[in-house]
Amino acid sequence: MAVKQKLLYSLLPFIILVALFQIAPLFSIIKDSFSSASSGGFTTAHYEELWQNPFYMQAFKNSFLISIASSLAALLAGIIIVKSILGFSPNTQEKLLVITNMVSNFAGVPLAFAFIILLGTNGLFTLLLGQLGFDLASRFDLYSWRGLILIYVYFQLPLAVLLLLPAMANVKKEWREAAFTLGANPLLFTLKIELPFLLPSLLGTLSLLLANAMGAYATAYALAGSNFNLITIRIAQLIAGDLFLNPHLAGAMTVILGLMLIASMFIYQKSLSYARRNVHNV
Amino acid sequence: MFKAKNNLVIALFLIYILLPIGATFLYSISSQWQNSILPASLTLNWYKELLGDPRFIAALMRSLIVGAGAVILGLIVLLPAVFTINLYYPEKEKYVSLTAMLPFIFPGIMLAVGLIRLYNNYFSFPPFLLLLGAYFIIIMPFIYQGLQNAFKSGNSIELFYTALSLGASPLQSFVYVIIPNIITSIIIVSLLSLSFLMGEFVLANLLVGGTYETVQVYLFKSLKQNGHLASAIVSFYFLLISLISILAFKLKDYRFQTKAETAAAKEFNPVSQIKIKQRGDLLELP
Numbered sequence: 001m002a003v004k005q006k007l008l009y010s011l012l013p014f015i016i017l018v019a020l021f022q023i024a025p026l027f028s029i030i031k032d033s034f035s036s037a038s039s040g041g042f043t044t045a046h047y048e049e050l051w052q053n054p055f056y057m058q059a060f061k062n063s064f065l066i067s068i069a070s071s072l073a074a075l076l077a078g079i080i081i082v083k084s085i086l087g088f089s090p091n092t093q094e095k096l097l098v099i100t101n102m103v104s105n106f107a108g109v110p111l112a113f114a115f116i117i118l119l120g121t122n123g124l125f126t127l128l129l130g131q132l133g134f135d136l137a138s139r140f141d142l143y144s145w146r147g148l149i150l151i152y153v154y155f156q157l158p159l160a161v162l163l164l165l166p167a168m169a170n171v172k173k174e175w176r177e178a179a180f181t182l183g184a185n186p187l188l189f190t191l192k193i194e195l196p197f198l199l200p201s202l203l204g205t206l207s208l209l210l211a212n213a214m215g216a217y218a219t220a221y222a223l224a225g226s227n228f229n230l231i232t233i234r235i236a237q238l239i240a241g242d243l244f245l246n247p248h249l250a251g252a253m254t255v256i257l258g259l260m261l262i263a264s265m266f267i268y269q270k271s272l273s274y275a276r277r278n279v280h281n282v
Numbered sequence: 283m284f285k286a287k288n289n290l291v292i293a294l295f296l297i298y299i300l301l302p303i304g305a306t307f308l309y310s311i312s313s314q315w316q317n318s319i320l321p322a323s324l325t326l327n328w329y330k331e332l333l334g335d336p337r338f339i340a341a342l343m344r345s346l347i348v349g350a351g352a353v354i355l356g357l358i359v360l361l362p363a364v365f366t367i368n369l370y371y372p373e374k375e376k377y378v379s380l381t382a383m384l385p386f387i388f389p390g391i392m393l394a395v396g397l398i399r400l401y402n403n404y405f406s407f408p409p410f411l412l413l414l415g416a417y418f419i420i421i422m423p424f425i426y427q428g429l430q431n432a433f434k435s436g437n438s439i440e441l442f443y444t445a446l447s448l449g450a451s452p453l454q455s456f457v458y459v460i461i462p463n464i465i466t467s468i469i470i471v472s473l474l475s476l477s478f479l480m481g482e483f484v485l486a487n488l489l490v491g492g493t494y495e496t497v498q499v500y501l502f503k504s505l506k507q508n509g510h511l512a513s514a515i516v517s518f519y520f521l522l523i524s525l526i527s528i529l530a531f532k533l534k535d536y537r538f539q540t541k542a543e544t545a546a547a548k549e550f551n552p553v554s555q556i557k558i559k560q561r562g563d564l565l566e567l568p
Contacts, residue, residue, distance in 0.1 A: 003452050004370045010362035017359060018422075021415040022384055025396020032399055077295075084291035096292065098531055102524050103299045108483045109502050110516040114302035116505075117309050117513055124305050158299065215389025218483040222502060232391045239395050240488050247399055254395050258388060265387045 029258075032251030046252035056234060056253065063231040066145070067213035070152035075206050077153075078160030082168045085161070097165070104158035108218035115142060115151050116223070143224050151219055156209050163208060167201035170279055200274035207267040214260060231257050303520060310513035328514040338515070341500035348410065348496065349479035352417035353472045356425040359418070361468075364429045365460065369439055375430075382426035385419050390484035393419060397489060409490040416485045421475040428471030432464040470530045477526040480519065 036043040050056045085096050106114075118125050119142045129136045141147055171194055179189045217232035226237050231253060237243070238250035313325040332338055360382075367378050385393070393416055401407040433439070438460050445455035461468075483498040491499065501515045 007362070007366040007370060007452075010366050013359045014363040017355075017415065017418060018381055018384075021397070021419045022393070025393060025400050026388070027396075028400045029392070029396045080291055081295045084288040084295075087285070087288040088292075098528070099296070100299070101531075102527055103303070105477060105481055105523050105527065106303060106520060108481060109498055109505075110306075110481070110519055111302070113501070113505055113512055113516055114306045117509065118302050118305045124309070154299070154302070157295075211387075215391060217389070217391045218498075222483075222505065232389075235391055235395060236484075236488060239398055247395075250395055251399070254392050258392060261387055261389070 026258075029251045029254050032248050033255045035248065037246075037248050046248045047256075049249060050252055050256070055229070056249075059229045059231050059234045059253075060256070062145075062229050063214055066149060066152060066230070067210045069149050070156050070213050071206055071209035073149075073153045074156035074160040074209055075164075075202065077157055078164050078205070079168075079202075081157075081161055082164045085165065086169060097162070100158045100161050104155070104162060107155040109222040111151060111155060112219050112222035115147075115154070119147070119150075143227075145228075148220055148223065148228060151223065152213055152216070155216075155219065156213060159212060160205060160209060163205045164201070167198060167205075167275065171197060197278055200271040200278060204268045204271035204275060207264040207271070211261050211264040211268075214257065214264075306513045306520075307517045310510060310517045312510070328510045329518070332511060332514045332518065337495075338497075338500060341495050341497045344494060345480055345497040346476075348413050348417060348494070349476045351414050352421055352479060353425075353475050355414065355418050356421055356475065357468065357472065360422070360425050360429055361461075364426065364433060365438075365456065368430075368433045369442065379426070379430070383423050386423050390416075390420060390482070391488075394485050394488040397485075409493045413486065413490050413494060416489060417479055417482070420482070420485070421479060424475050424478065425471050428467055428474075429464070432467035436463050436467075438463055466533055470533050473526050473530040473533075477523040477530075480523055480526075 033046055034042055034044065036045065085093055088096070115123075117123060119136075119140070120126065121137065121142075123142070126136045142150075175193060176189055179193055184192070215232065217230075217236060220228045220230055221233060221236070226233050226241070235250050235253050235257070238246045238253070310328055311324050311326060313323045313327065363378070367375050397412060397416055401412055441459050441463055442455050445459045446452065450458070481498065482496075483502065486494075486496040486499050487502065495503075497515070497519065501512060501519070504512045504515065
C-alpha cells in the first residue's frame with residue numbers, strides 16, 4: 001500500500017533527532033572513555049585511573065550511600081504516608097495527589113534555596129530555635145552530608161508516594177477481612193499477605209528512587225557548589241569546570257554511572273512484570 | 283483511632299513538603315528579616331523589583347521560548363511517528379517505545395557530557411539549537427507516552443479507517459479526525475512538559491550557561507546576591523509551574539467527564555485517573 005510506504009518517511013525526523021541528540025552523544029561518551037588523550041588509540045587507562053584514584057572512588061561511594069540512604073528513608077516514609085492516604089475518601093485522595101504531584105516538581109536549584117532559607121546559617125528555623133534558646137547550628141549543618149540527605153529525601157518522598165499509591169491501592173480491603181476471619185492478626189496479615197504481594201512494587205520503587213538520586217546534580221551543586229564529592233558533580237567538573245578538564249575521565253565515569261542506571265532500570269522493569277503477574281493472579 | 287493516626291501522618295507529610303515552599307514565600311514578602319521570629323514588615327517590593335528587572339524578564343522569556351519550542355518540535359516529530367507505528371507497525375511499537383524512553387534511563391548530566399564533547403569539539407552548533415535539541419530529548423518520553431496512551435484509548439485507528447472509507451484523504455483524516463480526537467491529551471502533555479522544562483538547570487547551565495541564560499540559571503546566579511529577590515524568583519517560579527500543572531489536571535478532569543466511560547472508571551479506582559508525569563508512572567507501576 002502506497003500510504004503505508006509514504007508514512008514510513010514520517011518516522012525520519014524522529015530517527016534523525018534521536019540519532020543526533022541521544023545516540024550520537026552516548027557513543028561519543030563511550031568512545032572518549034576508551035580512547036587515549038594523547039594518541040587517540042584504544043586504552044583502558046581512564047578506567048584504571050578511576051579505580052586507583054581514592055578521590056573518584058570516594059565520589060562513587062558517596063553517591064551510592066546518599067542514594068541508598070535517601071531512597072530507603074523515602075520508601076519507608078512513603079509506605080506509611082500512602083497507607084494513610086488510602087484511608088481517606090477518593091476526593092481527598094485526589095487533592096493530596098495533586099499537591100504531591102505539584103511538589104514533585106519542586107527540585108534542583110529552587111529546592112536547595114528553599115532549604116537554605118529554612119535551615120541555613122541565617123535560616124528562619126535556625127533563627128526561630130535560636131530565639132527559643134536552642135542552638136541548631138551546633139547540632140545540624142545544612143551544608144553537611146546530613147543536610148544533603150534531608151534535601152534528597154525531600155525530592156524523593158513525593159516520587160515514592162506517587163509510585164507506591166497505585167500499587168498499594170491494589171491491596172483489597174476484602175483480603176484483610178478474609179484473613180482476619182480466618183484468624184490472622186494485623187502483623188501476620190502484613191507479613192504473610194501484604195508484604196509478599198507488594199514486594200515487587202517496593203523493589204521497583206526502590207530501584208527507581210536509587211536511579212533518581214544517583215543522577216541528581218542540580219540540588220547538591222546549588223547547595224554547595226562542587227564541594228560535595230558526588231559522581232555527577234565530579235563529571236560536571238571534568239567536562240565543564242574552571243580548573244582542569246579531562247573529558248576522557250569524565251567519559252569513563254559517565255559510562256560507569258550509565259551502567260549503574262541501566263542495572264537499576266532493569267531491576268525496575270523486572271519487578272514491574274512480577275508485580276503485574278501478582279495483580280493478574282488474584 | 284485509625285482516623286486520628288491517618289490525620290497525623292498526613293499533617294506531618296504536608297508540613298514537611300510545604301514548609302520550605304511556605305518559608306520561601308514568606309521570605310519573599312518580608313522587607314527585612316534578621317534576628318527576629320517573624321519578619322519586621324511585609325512588602326511586595328521584591329516582586330516589583332523582580333518584574334521590573336529586564337534581565338529576569340529576558341531569562342523568563344528565554345525559558346518559555348526554548349521550552350515551548352521543544353514542546354512544539356516534540357509534537358511535530360512524534361505525532362506522525364506514533365500514528366504511523368500504531369496504524370501500520372504495531373509489532374514494532376516496543377522498539378520505538380524503548381528508544382523514546384532512553385532519556386528516562388540517562389539523566390541530564392550524561393546527555394550534557396555527550397553533547398558538549400560532540401558538538402563543542404567536532405562541530406560547532408548554535409547554543410540555542412543545542413539546547414532545543416537536548417530539551418526535545420528529555421521531554422520525548424513524556425510526549426511519546428502521552429500520545430501513545432491517547433491513541434490507544436481514543437479508538438483513533440478505527441476513526442481513521444472510518445474517515446478513509448467515507449472518502450477523506452489520509453491527511454484530511456489525520457488533521458480533521460485524529461488530531462481533534464486527542465487534542466486534550468496533546469494540550470495536557472504539552473503543559474506538563476513545559477513545566478518540567480521550566481525547572482531544568484543541568485543542561486541549561488552546562489550546555490549554554492551565560493550565552494542563553496534561562497530562568498533557572500538566572501536564579502542560580504542571584505542566589506548569592508540577594509536572598510529576598512531570589513526567594514521572589516523561587517515563589518514566582520513555583521506559582522507558574524503550579525498553575526500550569528493545575529490547568530493540566532483540570533483539563534484531565536474535563537476530558538474524563540466528556541467520556542461515557544467516566545462513571546465506570548471513577549468507580550473502579552479514583553487514583554488511576556490521575557496520570558502523573560513522573561517517570562515511574564509513565565512506565566506504569568500497577
